[in-house]
Amino acid sequence: MYEFTILTAYPWIKALHVIAVISWMAGMLYLPRLFVYHCEAEVGSKQSETFKVMERRLLKLIINPAMIVTWLAGLYLVWSGDWYRYGWFHAKLTLVLILSGVHGFFTRWVKDFAADRNTRSQKFYRIINEVPTVLMIFIVILVVVKPF
Numbered sequence: 001m002y003e004f005t006i007l008t009a010y011p012w013i014k015a016l017h018v019i020a021v022i023s024w025m026a027g028m029l030y031l032p033r034l035f036v037y038h039c040e041a042e043v044g045s046k047q048s049e050t051f052k053v054m055e056r057r058l059l060k061l062i063i064n065p066a067m068i069v070t071w072l073a074g075l076y077l078v079w080s081g082d083w084y085r086y087g088w089f090h091a092k093l094t095l096v097l098i099l100s101g102v103h104g105f106f107t108r109w110v111k112d113f114a115a116d117r118n119t120r121s122q123k124f125y126r127i128i129n130e131v132p133t134v135l136m137i138f139i140v141i142l143v144v145v146k147p148f
């Protein structure tokens with residue numbers, strides 16, 4: 001375990017991890033909302049083109065960098081705190097890998113909308129919208145409560 005003083009890297013990296021997590025999650029919760037609204041905009045309309053810009057910027061400027069920082073800081077914490085020995089961490093890692101997979105699908109869908117070839121319904125995006133929320137709830141419980 002780590003010593004808890006202002007000079008130790010661990011709590012600072014953990015703060016960075018949580019800041020990055022908040023940014024990643026903000027984007028992961030908002031992007032599918034944009035997909036829901038984008039479904040209502042007619043292909044080629046001004047509104048549709050605006051959604052394309054919003055989606056691309058959210059992905060490239062917020063979601064992607066925040067995911068990278070979350071992963072790098074998280075892996076440092078695992079290594080530094082020897083957390084890979086614990087069951088809660090294995091469960092958290094599994095859910096985080098699923099979340100990263102969802103991120104991959106979001107990237108594909110941003111590209112589909114950008115090329116005007118989205119075929120999925122508004123209802124589909126409404127349902128998908130809940131997936132990052134549910135994953136986030138279980139991830140936070142696992143890492144904070146450490147139930148096993």
Ligand code: HEM
Nearest residue numbers: 018021070071074075077078081083096136139140143144
């Ligand atoms: C990307 C891969 C990730 C890895 C490898 C990872 C790993 C870790 C580790 C080892 C800790 C330190 C635990 C401790 O000191 O008690 C931690 C803290 C934390 N992680 Fe992650 N994490 C990742 C992603 C996430 C995600 C996606 C979320 C939320 C959705 C999250 C939320 C948190 C929170 C809230 C803490 C602070 C817990 C505390 O101080 O009690 N992490 N993470």
